[in-house]
Amino acid sequence: MNFGYNGLLGLLILAGDVWAIINIFQSSASNEKKLIWILAVLLLPVLGLILWFFLGPRGGKA
Template sequence: MDNDTQRHNPHNHLCSFSGPATQFPEIDGAPLKTNERSRDMIDMQFGGLLGLIILFFDIWAIIRVIQSSAGAGAKALWIILILLLPVLGLILWFLLGPKN
């Protein structure tokens, strides 16, 4: 690949593939190479799986908050915190929430 092509390819730094590339539909005006497309698909699958895991634990935490003996106001605050900040709210609830 010559220097002009390297300079004008915005995705060049993401790609270690040096052979001929199969062209796919363009994103932002630059065609994706095969390994870039595969990496993007893996990232989406991992992100989706991580999102489902977080959703599962958030629902579990909300159920535990509802079943706790804390007052209605405390329950409402914990549920709002968990819903607005799914990861941080879950961590805070685990560390600071009702322990029964």
């Protein structure tokens, strides 16, 4: 059962995507923008996460 680093990398990407989706839901962006960001993160896990981190909506609900 030699999983190597591929399993660990996959878990880190999954954790990052879940974190991004939770933060997208908590953002103050419109529902349409939230949907677009969530689809980007789900369809492009690594690229979507990177784009959201640098370009995504900031600030949560007060």
